[in-house]
Amino acid sequence: MxxxxxxxxxxxxxxxxxxxxxxxxxxxxxxxxxxxxxxxxxxxxxxRDRETLALAIFEGEVDRVEKAVAHEQDLRQSLIDLVLAGTRGTALFARIAADIVADTENMAAFEALGERLARVLDPVATRARANGDVRADIDGEKLGLALRMVSGLFHDLHEGPAGQRKLEDALDLVFDGLRPR
The missing domain is CATH 1.10.10 (Arc Repressor Mutant, subunit A)
Structure with missing residues (x-):
């Protein structure tokens, strides 16, 4: 191009x-x-249509996630960085998710994007499993779900100490569910 x-x-x-x-x-x-x-x-x-434009936005967000997870850091810091970097994308997704009506071709592209996000998060899950931070069944797909849950909570919060405390509290709750029992 x-x-x-x-x-x-x-x-x-x-x-x-x-x-x-x-x-x-x-x-x-x-x-x-x-x-x-x-x-x-x-x-x-x-x-060609509104949906392909939305797909391009979300592809850019997955690109950002991919860059953020390239750093080999612990799971908690990885999730904090991803939530903070992805706040705009999460808020935008929440805003348009109810209105989007994707055709079959676009729906397949949205599903493929979700699969790509899971693949991008797989190395983070692998490191976390190796460190004993998460259960053996936690993979990139489940980390993506946890990330969306925490991001969905966080996107309305403002940056600063209060927002950081809420993010830490949300991660504590999520980690309780991810840790080995």
Missing amino acids: RRDAKLRRDALIAAAAESFAERGYGVPLEEIAARAGVGRGTLYRNF
């Missing part, structure tokens, strides 16, 4: 994420294009 085309595509993804977060999933696509500084034709050359 040419550099200028990639810049326009990235601008569309950023504009869509901001627009969906502010106004919901039903925001007119023309407004997203205008916010990105491109025409409607550019939007449709890059994304």
Whole structure:
């Protein structure tokens, strides 16, 4: 992809994420294009519909998770970093999840993205199992579920000491369920 085309595509993804977060999933696509500084034709050359635009946003969020888990740190710190880095994506997903009606092809893409997230989190689960931090049945998919649970709680909180305490409390509860018995 040419550099200028990639810049326009990235601008569309950023504009869509901001627009969906502010106004919901039903925001007119023309407004997203205008916010990105491109025409409607550019939007449709890059994304055939609203769902493929949402998929691109979430692919970017999984990319962020992948970068964050590349650091070999303990499970608790990994989850804290992932929650903090993924707050925007989690809030956005919660905002549009109720409104999205994906067709069969897009639903398959959403499911594949969930499977990719599980694969990205598998090394974190493997390290945690090896350290005795989690039960033997905890894998990337279950860590993803725990991450979504904690992130769903956290996305409404503001940064700072109070938000950090709530995050720590939520992780304590989650870790009680993940630890070996």
